[in-house]
Amino acid sequence: MAFLCLPVNTNKMPQKIKQLHKHLVTSVSEIADNYFILSFTRKFKFKPGQVVAIALDKSHEPRLYSIASSNTANEMRILFDIKQEGFLTPKLAKLKAGDSIMVTEPFGEFIPSNSEEWWIATGTGIAPFVSMIESGIKPPKKLIYGARYLDQFLFQDLMLSKIGNNYMRFCTQEKADNIFNERLSAWIERQDTLPKQIKYYLCGNPEMVVDVRDLILAKGVPFENIMAEIYF
Amino acid sequence: MSKQALFGKTLNEIKDICKELGMPAFVAKQLADWLYKKKVSEFDSMVNISKKNRAILSEQYIIGLTNYNKVQESVDGTKKYLFTTVSNQFIEAAYIPSENRKTLCVSSQVGCKMGCLFCMTGKQGFQKNLTTGEILNQMVSIPETDELTNLVYMGMGEPMDNIEEVMKSLEIITSDWGFAWSPRRINVSTIGVIPAMRKFIEESEAHLAISLHSPYNEQRKELMPIENVYPIEQVMDTLKEYDFGRQRRISFEYIMFDGVNDSPEHAKELVRLMSGVNARINLIKFHPIPDTPLTGSSDVIMERFKEVLEQKKVITTIRKSRGEDIYAACGLLSTKKMLEKNQDKDY
Numbered sequence: 001m002a003f004l005c006l007p008v009n010t011n012k013m014p015q016k017i018k019q020l021h022k023h024l025v026t027s028v029s030e031i032a033d034n035y036f037i038l039s040f041t042r043k044f045k046f047k048p049g050q051v052v053a054i055a056l057d058k059s060h061e062p063r064l065y066s067i068a069s070s071n072t073a074n075e076m077r078i079l080f081d082i083k084q085e086g087f088l089t090p091k092l093a094k095l096k097a098g099d100s101i102m103v104t105e106p107f108g109e110f111i112p113s114n115s116e117e118w119w120i121a122t123g124t125g126i127a128p129f130v131s132m133i134e135s136g137i138k139p140p141k142k143l144i145y146g147a148r149y150l151d152q153f154l155f156q157d158l159m160l161s162k163i164g165n166n167y168m169r170f171c172t173q174e175k176a177d178n179i180f181n182e183r184l185s186a187w188i189e190r191q192d193t194l195p196k197q198i199k200y201y202l203c204g205n206p207e208m209v210v211d212v213r214d215l216i217l218a219k220g221v222p223f224e225n226i227m228a229e230i231y232f
Numbered sequence: 233m234s235k236q237a238l239f240g241k242t243l244n245e246i247k248d249i250c251k252e253l254g255m256p257a258f259v260a261k262q263l264a265d266w267l268y269k270k271k272v273s274e275f276d277s278m279v280n281i282s283k284k285n286r287a288i289l290s291e292q293y294i295i296g297l298t299n300y301n302k303v304q305e306s307v308d309g310t311k312k313y314l315f316t317t318v319s320n321q322f323i324e325a326a327y328i329p330s331e332n333r334k335t336l337c338v339s340s341q342v343g344c345k346m347g348c349l350f351c352m353t354g355k356q357g358f359q360k361n362l363t364t365g366e367i368l369n370q371m372v373s374i375p376e377t378d379e380l381t382n383l384v385y386m387g388m389g390e391p392m393d394n395i396e397e398v399m400k401s402l403e404i405i406t407s408d409w410g411f412a413w414s415p416r417r418i419n420v421s422t423i424g425v426i427p428a429m430r431k432f433i434e435e436s437e438a439h440l441a442i443s444l445h446s447p448y449n450e451q452r453k454e455l456m457p458i459e460n461v462y463p464i465e466q467v468m469d470t471l472k473e474y475d476f477g478r479q480r481r482i483s484f485e486y487i488m489f490d491g492v493n494d495s496p497e498h499a500k501e502l503v504r505l506m507s508g509v510n511a512r513i514n515l516i517k518f519h520p521i522p523d524t525p526l527t528g529s530s531d532v533i534m535e536r537f538k539e540v541l542e543q544k545k546v547i548t549t550i551r552k553s554r555g556e557d558i559y560a561a562c563g564l565l566s567t568k569k570m571l572e573k574n575q576d577k578d579y
């Protein structure tokens with residue numbers, strides 16, 4: 001099919017399309033089975049909670065990643081897991097220090113409010129909260145984090161040190177002290193009431209976000225108080 | 233290995249297949265003709281292709297058309313067809329006849345990842361992207377296939393989240409060697425996934441419908457998580473970069489929620505947001521779904537909203553509800569039929 005609809009003014013394009021900028025990889029490390037941290041030089045300011053789009057070159061559609069580092073650090077970090085049939089993540093995992101990647105300027109509006117907050121995440125959905133904590137944002141009233149296995153509580157040392165007892169871990173497949181051996185959704189469901197005036201920040205895969213949002217709504221939390229970041 | 237489907241391959245893909253199987257180049261065109269013009273369901277019907285070549289084809293390929301499993305008919309003539317995909321998941325297509333149009337609303341994914349607060353499809357999670365063949369099958373495997381005048385990609389799924397297959401389906405529908413439809417009979421909807429939307433705008437001539445639902449960022453974020461990463465102003469800015477010509481239509485879909493997005497202020501803000509974009513707006517009545525905190529605006533409020541928009545010269549229609557008695561809001565029927573949910577969850 002021919003290219004039919006062309007931009008009115010091509011001079012305008014560069015500002016509108018998110019530009020990819022070359023960044024230098026500083027490290028790639030596997031922090032748990034199949035979970036990786038990719039670090040690269042930071043070129044832009046950002047607000048904790050924002051994302052960047054990343055690609056290896058300009059010929060492929062970039063993928064989005066939450067920034068998982070402090071907004072004052074020299075390096076920017078993202079947290080990812082390898083999707084077996086995915087295009088980008090298997091390649092990201094093989095990068096070495098000194099390689100280059102293409103990254104956009106940070107963007108996105110999943111940013112902290114001025115209210116009290118509960119944060120709820122699974123898997124790599126912890127990433128924006130890592131950035132918030134490391135950037136010195138006021139810790140949440142609760143951080144509820146779910147995983148299948150004990151080694152999947154990513155950044156737990158950081159969260160334990162900054163959030164203490166309000167950091168609640170839910171493990172569905174293994175048991176350990178101080179970790180709930182159940183689904184976080186089961187725990188939420190059991191609560192008679194949930195605070196209604198605070199903001200709920202949900203981040204992670206679509207199914208988790210939608211199911212947990214429904215649970216919270218069913219407990220009478222107004223939808224206006226629920227912020228969702230979906231890793232589609 | 234299971235055999236691949238031929239139905240849903242573009243002419244170029246068919247040419248590659250023919251080459252690989254050692255067939256003369258002209259066979260590709262003949263195949264496309266049988267698949268997309270004559271819509272046959274067996275290789276044996278392809279009588280101008282040699283017996284030998286038909287045998288080679290059927291060794292490695294199937295045609296890949298599947299019948300619907302179930303149909304529900306509304307008192308107003310709307311029909312909802314339920315199909316099963318190869319991986320045993322359910323999708324639906326809604327046939328919506330009116331006096332001068334026979335529209336089919338097709339699905340592009342099984343489930344959806346976008347998590348809009350008001351949408352039933354999102355509640356079943358995301359299962360998979362439909363293949364081009366599975367998208368087109370909805371069009372050709374219903375009894376009304378030859379009567380269809382319009383096609384809308386407004387069923388289950390976000391078309392721009394499956395852009396490659398959606399673009400291929402549009403190529404097959406609009407090419408001379410395919411269904412040879414005018415792209416002006418097709419409307420593709422999106423919540424505004426900007427990168428894929430650009431591809432659609434640049435490489436297709438079909439109409440574009442954007443789900444807007446609130447002109448205010450903060451509120452749109454509450455209704456549609458996509459707003460976090462692709463805010464509606466950026467969607468508008470992107471639209472303004474292109475010349476859509478006189479024939480190609482952009483429309484905004486606006487579901488009206490009681491006391492949420494139906495005030496005159498919302499209407500005025502909407503006008504402001506839309507300025508510079510030549511588009512019409514469709515106001516849609518919301519039919520409450522289980523577990524949503526939202527209810528639909530009354531007819532009176534919708535009329536009032538429409539008046540504000542029309543005073544500002546925005547072409548506005550209130551979309552008639554169709555098939556209410558069979559839950560025609562896409563997504564419901566298949567959700568009910570959904571397979572047992574995966575128990576190995578991390579939440």
Ligand SMILES: Cc1cc2nc3c(=O)[nH]c(=O)nc-3n(C[C@H](O)[C@H](O)[C@H](O)COP(=O)(O)OP(=O)(O)OC[C@H]3O[C@@H](n4cnc5c(N)ncnc54)[C@H](O)[C@@H]3O)c2cc1C
Pocket residue numbers: 051063064065066067078079080081082083084085086087088089090124125127229230231232461
């Ligand atoms: C706002 C936002 C923030 C995000 N933040 C993060 C983050 O912080 N960390 C993170 O890890 N991810 C994040 N994501 C997800 C990320 O953008 C990518 O989608 C993800 O990393 C997978 O990329 P990929 O290229 O490896 O997989 P893709 O190639 O995009 O594939 C995605 C999925 O589809 C499947 N798939 C691919 N091709 C096929 C095929 N032909 N048939 C069937 N299935 C197929 C893959 O198995 C995979 O599961 C975010 C997404 C969004 C929208």
